[in-house]
Amino acid sequence: MSALILALAAGAGIGLALGALGGGGSVLAVPALIYLLGFTPVAATTASLVIVTVTSATALSAHARDGRVRWRTGLLFAASGIGPAMLGGAVADRVPEAILTxxxxxxxxGAALRMLRPRAAPDTVVPVRPGRAAAAGAGLGAVTGVLGVGGGFLAVPALVNVLGMRMRDAVGTSLLVITVNSLAALTARAGTVDGLDWAVVGPFVGAAVLGAWDGKRLAVKVSGRALRRIFALVLLAVAASMLVGTVL
Known part of the structure; x- marks a missing residue:
């Protein structure tokens, strides 16, 4: 199968995950880029940030039109992660590839196991504690920078369980956090962007953007619990295959 077809198929699936779940795109993008398209781990994490930044911004606009983005909370959460994201992005290329993988x-x-045991979303909006939001945002930003992930697969549980946000609002707000954090981490890796294979990354991004629109519509028709469980099982399989790859 050609690299172009693989890039289009993977991009569509990743965009679908971002649009429907408010996260998970980069968690699937990195292994897809490494194992399907032959990218090195460092190049894959940089390409992932490009893909996730563009796709998340697109999906964010769709959720914002439905009033599903908590802008003040999301910006506070995201702002706390900018510094750690940039620092993590700067040191990522110094980490051995096996350790990074x-x-x-x-x-x-760990995120997959957490998604298989979701807590019920709160019925009322819980006031956000700035200190707690800042701490959670800083930790998420560090993960984004080092591992090249937008952080949505961790942001959604944090927004629901730590900050008391409703699930639907958490999905939209997570896209805001992902966009800001990914852009910050990508800025720190600006020197590595030129070396990417844009003949692969470009179609990947285009398919992901289209998939994100479909994911937004899918989120309305399928229960959030079913989507989370399906995604968590796929994520567990990906994590297991990557761990096996580092051992063998």
Whole structure:
């Protein structure tokens, strides 16, 4: 199968995840770029940030039109992660590839297990504690920078369970956080962008953007619990395969 077809198929699936779940795009993009398209881990994390930044911004606009973005909370959460994201992005290319891949697999596996045990979304809006939001945002930003992930697969549970946000609002607000954090981390890696294979990354981005629109419509028709469980099982399989790859 040609690289173009693989890029289009992977991009569509990743955009679908971002649009429907408010996260998970980069968690799937990195292994797809490494194992399907032959990118190195460092190049894959940089390309992932490009893909996720553009796709998340597109999906964000769709959720914002429906009033599903908590702008003040999202910006506070995201702003706290900008510094750690840029710092993590600057040191990522100094981490051995095997360690980077294993760390990514462990984070992805932990997120998948967390998604299989979701807590019920609160019925009322809980006031946001600035200190708690800042701490959660800083930790998420560090993960974004080092591992090349937008952080939505961690942001949604944090917004719901730590900050008391409703699930639908958490999905839209997560896209705001992902866009800001990914852009900050990408800025720190600006020197590595020129070396990307744009003949692959370009179609990947285009398919992801289209997939994000379909994901937004899918989120209305399928229950959030079913989507989370399906995604978590896929994520566990990806994490396991990456861990096996680092051992063998």
């Amino acid at each position: 294993a760390a990514f697999a462990l984070v992805a596996g």
